[in-house]
Amino acid sequence: MSANPSKNIKQFFFSKRWWILTTVLLVFFTLWTSEFQQANTTSVLVSTLRHSTPLVLGAMCGLLCERSGVINIGIEGQMLMSAWGGFMVASTSGSLLLGVFAGIGIGMMMGAVLAGISVGLRGDQIIAGTVINIAALGITSFFFSLGRTLPSGKAQVIKLGPLADIPVAGRVLFSNKPITFLTLLMIPTLWFLLFRTKWGLRTRAVGEHPSAAETVGISVIGMRYLNVIMGGGIAGLAGAYLSLEAVGSFERVMTNGKGFVALAVMIFGRWNPVGAWGAALLFGYASAIQTQFQFRDWLTDDPQFIGIIPFVVTIVVLAGFVGRARPPASIGQPYSRE
């Protein structure tokens, strides 16, 4: 509300200084590690985007739930179940599209389980999420069978006409697989929904101060069910991405902690889809850079050190930034009217 525009711009840069600094450093680092070769830079960036997709989807699932006041630590399990279910349907029916829809559907059902326990029965949200993670691990491992394949192969790259021919940016942004494109569209869409529509305002109100929402006639229980189930659907999409788009098969525990890293991404992105995307790109970059290290034969005597990079980034980021982020006020607390 300051009347001085130049002061506003200064404030903007000051408040975003860590983001700006990080981005600049990463760009230089990328150029340096690839010795200014276009092919290497491109492959790092492509790999960054690929690694970031399931993370930002998981984070959007988490923030949809938490903005309405429900903690979802079951993202990992929801993703795993959907990766498995989507793969089973796709390999049986031969249709990738059917597989993706199955993944989303299973994710929504897992969301409904979480909502049922934590919103309907007012159970502990952490325990409900843990139950989902353990159940997903058990179910997918039990029904896992070797040797299944996708008759249609995994999802193929779509090139957006001439845009895909632009050097670097074309390869990175305009030549991707369907779920990656969908994710890039979902980020601004979810932001708009959350901050510009009735549903978004009510979701935020329910997550911050549920009884205030109730007194103006908003159904807290209804909103929470809706958001947690929709969040489950997004986690389901992330699962389908892993098995049908990224890998092309299902493997035991193939989520490998991505659901938990997604929670860190959500917090680092301050419960904002666009922020979460920035955070997911950072984590994706940390994963992508591993390949470059191997490529240049750095630290290859001790490959564990390279594998550690993304997790070190997680720890540093969480330790450094999380303290200052403020979660929605009512998360973790079951709501009842009387």
Next chain:
Amino acid sequence: MSLNTLALEATGISKTFGSVKANDQVNLEVKKGRIHALLGENGAGKSTLVNILFGLYKADSGIVKVDGEPVDLGRPKDAIDRGIGMVHQHFQLVPVLTVAENIVLGNEPSNKANVIDIENAKEKVRELAEKYQLDVDTEAIVEDLPVGTQQRVEILRSLYREADILILDEPTAVLTPQETDHLLQVLKKLASQGVAIIFITHKLREVLEVADEVTVMRNGQVVGSTTPAETDESGLAEMMVGRSVVLRVSKETASPDATILEVINLCVQDDRELMAVNDLSLKVRSGEIFGIAGVEGNGQRELVETITGLRTADTGEILIGGTSITEFSPRQISELGVAHIPEDREKHGLIGAHSVADNLILNRYYESPFSNRGIRQQKAIAHYAKEMVEKFDIRTPSIETPSSSLSGGNKQKAIAAREFSHNAQLLVASQPTRGIDVGSIEFVHQQLINQRDQGLAVLLVSAELDEILSLSDRIGVIYRGQLIVTANATDLDRNRIGRIMTTGSDSN
């Protein structure tokens, strides 16, 4: 519009929580364009009644009629649709949203795709604010606003929904005298425009000032209806409590002796690292009550926490009986003879899940006779606890009952029992009568006077100006972490204190 048509009529409302009859066959009639005061002690059932009228609770039995028609108020939305608006005791505003967003929430102006037209919302709020002269900044974030302004937002929110019956649950409990006066003016204006107002309070002066009609509740029942013209403060108080009460505390003049507490140029930061106490100095002598008056959030909490060792001073010094305690732990300070009645008794006064007995020895559990070489001495604890429960008239089923299940007044008595029973030289009492019933208030006030007469130095912090005025021997008025004026209680009057605590300046 006729002034005698009924806006709202409730007949035979009953509501039971567990074994407690919160409302028992309650009848209430509210007329259009009138201010109807609902008076009663805490726990008398006023809040239960209005929560039923607003659809937050469901009555076990009884009928509510709005404009002569029976209505089913199952949810707040039903009440809102019937033109009932409510200003809650604990504001029902979303702190991180803007004023405009809070006001339109649940009824947002939008296009067909459900995208909110925020400019339209702001415009509507501005129009409304102008019409009722309730000035607000539509773009401000609610949590940044002072309490009085937040309340205005709550009122506007009801008016935005075209409420013609407005319920206010203890609206003045959180306001300064000036804000209270302003609110009462607003209520009169709203009533003159035809709004029926139900005004809950336990402050008799306000009832006499604005109410057209008064209904008094006690123990879940309506004990009488009257008008301000027919009664006075003591009459209302008697109806409220059911016996005659002493409204004014009687006390002898103080005979202060040596200085016990000395605060010298103290600076303390709050949790956001802003300067909360700013170069503050004061002295409290034994045998006197020093009252700190001020709007909440002007550094009182930080001052009290620093004196009791819960917070570290930035600069400056605190001496208790000549000993500097700035480096002391809370236990060392307690052992030095500092008794503390904390502001938030649920959070800092008692351990809710622990028994009454354990709470009564909370400051001495490690000492003989309650502990022997690290082993708790159950017999000694039980014996002592029973003695205290009897002496301080703590109403509890047993000493093993978790302290969280006691009523507010009894919790406060338990804290008083613990704090008054070790040899203290200084008593720090913060908001000692907040939210407790008139009977317990009388008790706590009497105890404070007794402690003073026994030679304790008493530092009293309260947001209730009446409490400060009736108990204190000397008064300091705090504003933004500084004592603006310190004077003998007899040299200060209500208006002057009110002016200083809201403006920080003593001049007219």
